[in-house]
Amino acid sequence: MATEAQENVEETIDSEIWLEMIYKLLSENEVRRMAAIVQPPIQGFKNPVKAPPAMLRKKTVEKIKKFTNPVSWMEKWYDPNVMKVKEAKIDFEEFCHTYRIGDTVSPAEAVAVTGILFPALFNENVVKMQQNIEEKKHPLEELGTKKLAFKRQLQIKALAWEDPPATDAVRFLMEEALDLNPEIEGSLKDWLQEKGSVESGEIASLASTKMGEISKWTEGEKAAFFQMAFHDSQKAVWKIMTDLLKEKGDLEREDKAKERKLKRLEKLNTDREEAEAVFKKVISGLESKLTAAEAELEKTRTSMQAEKDSLMQQQISLTQAAAARGADEYRLVKESDFVLITRSDREDYANLLPAEQIITIRDTQDLLEHQLESGIKYIFVHSDSFSSKEQFYLDELIEAYERPFKSVSGGVSAVTRQIIYYFEGAMINEINT
Structure with a gap:
């Protein structure tokens, strides 16, 4: 059995079996990393990586199978893993020990590296590897049973535990936390x-x-330096932890202060809610009183409207009675020695002024068509019916009649009251002569 990590160009493997084993062993995380590269089309998912795991696995494998040379693509995918094993000069027996140390060698990676670096041994152990896969075991289970020397075990473990991203992250954390710039010349x-x-x-x-430089030192130099590095890392971690603990304490105090503030805000909110409840109760009471007042107002309005309707009906009855008797004793003004010039209709003054003594004009020129009877002594002009310009012109026309005249204003009732007032003599001297 060959034990050196080497590419055997003469030995070939069944690539279909090799690929199918890898497809079957790919973890969900490995499938997603592959899908991010090959971008399998999945209906309903613009970003295929977000598709359900089973669907993503199926579509990713289908996409890889459609490649012109899926074997070559898979070899390139696992090339970093292969190079890591080759540079460490690990043989197959030692490689089989790596999976027992931790989860750094995934089942799919184990099959891929074995097929690429150790094709003869892959062919020799393929049946056992397939059996392990069917039994849900690691494909390298029960392979590579040779006991390794303690030193070599440590070397294999160091390789298996090597994690470049974690190393870079820890170094970055230390440099940032401790404000380091450990760049050296020489x-x-x-x-x-x-x-x-x-x-x-x-x-x-x-x-x-x-x-790279340290690996070329003597064993004693390396041991002493790594002992220094170990103690230094302990001191650095302790300082970082101390700072973190202090920061944690500060954050906890801030959280407690925020919690106290939150409780005060909650109390204020409770007080506000209680005040709102009282306010709503007061508003509800006022709304009830307002509703009752509006109902009472509507009742009063209805009563007043009924009274008004009754009075209007009485007025109509009186008017009809007066018309039937041919009498005018129900008019408020019975004098017949005046006229009222207005734009209002005569009907507006029914039962208030004699209709024949109301001169209705639409235009000031219409007044020229009217001749006053000899018994007319006074002229009243409804000033609200005319503009100032028209009023001025009417004054000139009325002066030609050589009768006293007076302007009256307001509505029908107001005009009637003013005429009555004038006839009672209270302001008779104010009438123009």
Whole structure:
């Protein structure tokens, strides 16, 4: 059995079996990462990655199968994983141990790397790997049973636990939290020898960025440096944790202050709601009183309208009685020695003034067509019926009649009262002569 990690150009595998095993073993996260690249068309989803897992898996696999060379595409996809194993010079026995250390080697990755780097061993163990898959086991289960030396075990574990994104994230956190800028010129060894003192976290940060140089040191140098880095990382983590705990305490105090403020606001809100309830009760009482007052007003209005209708009916009855007797004793003004010039109709003054003594004109020129009888002594002009210009012109025409005249204003009733008042002699001297 070959044990070196090498590409065997003479050995070929059943690519269809290899691909189907990978398709079946892909985790939901791996499917989504592939779907983000191949963009399988899924109806109803502009972004296919948001589709349900089962549908996304089906459509992603279908899209990959339609590629001209799906084997080549899959080899490129897993090339970073293959390069990692090749650079570490891990053989198949050692590779089989990596899945037992943690979940860094996924089942799909294990099948992919085995088929690419160890094709002969893939063909030799494919039946067992398929059996493991059917039994819901890791495909490398019970493979690579050779016991490794302790040192090699540690090396394999270090490789399996290596996580570049996590390493970069921790280094970035330390540099930001501790305000570090551990960039050095020249070699790390020279820097360490020349540096009088270092900031907390500097050694730990450099340990993750200078591995290329450190790997060339002697075992003793590496052991001493990594011991320094370990202690430095502890100090850095303790400082970060102390700062975080302080910040956590500050936030907790802020939260308590906010909670107290929230309780005060809740009390104010409760008081406001109670005040609103009282206000609504008062408003409801006022609305009830207003409704009762409106009802009483409507009742009074109805009563007054009924009384008015009754009085109007009595007036109509009196008018009809007067007409039947041919009498005019019901008129308010019985004098016959005046005329009223107005634009109003004679009917407006029924039962108030004698109709024959009302001169209705539409235009001031109409007055020229009227001849006053010799018994007419006074002329009244309804000034509200005419404009100032018309009133001035009428005054000139009326002067030609050589009769006293007076302007009266207001509605029908007001005009009638003024004429009565004049005839009673209270203002007779005011009539123009």
